[in-house]
Ligand code: SAH
């Protein structure tokens with residue numbers, strides 16, 4: 001029998017890449033590749049890359065530089081670049097980096113086995129569902145929380161964003177395939193599923209009785225015994241429909257946490273970004289969501305220093321944050337991306353953008369700390385996920401996606417237990433199992 005070969009996969013970028021890496025690992029297992037976490041043991045190294053900001057894309061080239069000695073020592077080592085950088089720059093990577101054997105875009109993974117054997121570039125957007133052609137991973141027991149991609153691509157074309165180009169047009173997977181995959185995950189020990197999509201709330205997949213919305217899909221998933229928690233990410237404000245808002249009030253299994261990026265609090269900047277809504281519309285939307293589910297925690301994304309952003313525009317962003325009080329939020333300096341509409345526009349000076357980012361992050365951190373502190377003394381249901389840093393300690397998640405550390409036996413993994421929160425840190429909580 002041939003020696004088993006090993007694959008090392010390194011994942012950058014968003015949760016959809018995490019899910020894709022799992023599926024690619026499954027596809028390669030069917031080809032006889034076993035996963036390894038040591039690149040020096042690997043016969044195949046796969047970088048699943050992100051193109052969202054310049055820094056993210058640069059990581060690929062520095063990683064390839066680090067891999068050069070490995071390839072020189074073992075010329076039969078295969079190196080592949082997958083993901084959004086491969087989609088955007090696949091041909092160029094192959095030209096500039098002779099150590100790369102193949103490049104595969106995010107919609108062409110089902111052709112991965114052939115690319116591994118033959119090399120080359122595949123960045124097509126085929127019409128078929130790539131996941132139909134990817135064998136599922138071996139049926140081992142899974143960690144209690146899993147991702148499940150239900151929708152891919154984006155038709156929104158925000159002026160700064162590469163996703164519509166790297167992932168292509170919005171496509172929803174058929175509802176029954178998603179339900180089947182969810183049931184299989186639950187059989188393997190999964191109790192929490194996060195539905196993924198670049199624009200997940202634009203989901204409109206074929207169901208047995210016509211097209212389903214995300215709300216309908218969530219309601220059907222909630223009927224699966226053993227599945228205790230449902231989340232979804234990432235959403236666009238303009239796709240938060242009434243039925244989805246209602247689901248937040250009616251479906252107990254749908255967790256009270258919503259990532260709803262707004263990017264800016266200035267109508268002028270929102271318009272220049274092509275976001276197609278105002279700050280006021282966003283705030284009204286959050287009011288309606290909070291009316292349906294009063295304890296919902298909001299999370300968001302912000303870009304500072306978008307071309308044309310004035311100090312007044314930035315003040316509007318701070319004011320919006322004060323109004324919403326995010327439980328957590330991500331903020332980035334604008335990074336011009338080749339091929340996007342905003343790429344040629346005049347930049348805000350570096351030091352101005354850096355200063356704004358600093359001020360915004362200080363405010364967001366204060367709100368996050370307040371949200372964390374408000375948990376102390378409460379008893380909340382925590383899904384125990386995995387061992388923590390200290391011996392005997394485990395980490396779980398609150399309904400609001402907070403990491404909770406506590407002393408509890410490893411046999412509790414996959415259970416949801418009441419935990420009294422005793423201490424709040426900026427990014428996690430400490431608690432003890434409540435009697
Ligand atoms: N589909 C999601 C976001 C995907 S990208 C949405 O519409 O919200 C994740 C985040 O990266 C974005 O929300 C945005 O805040 C940030 N981002 C995207 N392009 C960027 C760029 N060119 N420069 C800086 N940040 C960017």
Ligand code: SF4
Nearest residue numbers: 154156157158161163
């Ligand atoms: Fe990018 Fe905008 Fe689409 Fe989000 S909605 S993926 S930010 S183009």
Ligand code: F3S
Nearest residue numbers: 013014050051052084
């Ligand atoms: Fe990055 Fe592609 Fe995700 S650009 S954020 S890996 S969709």
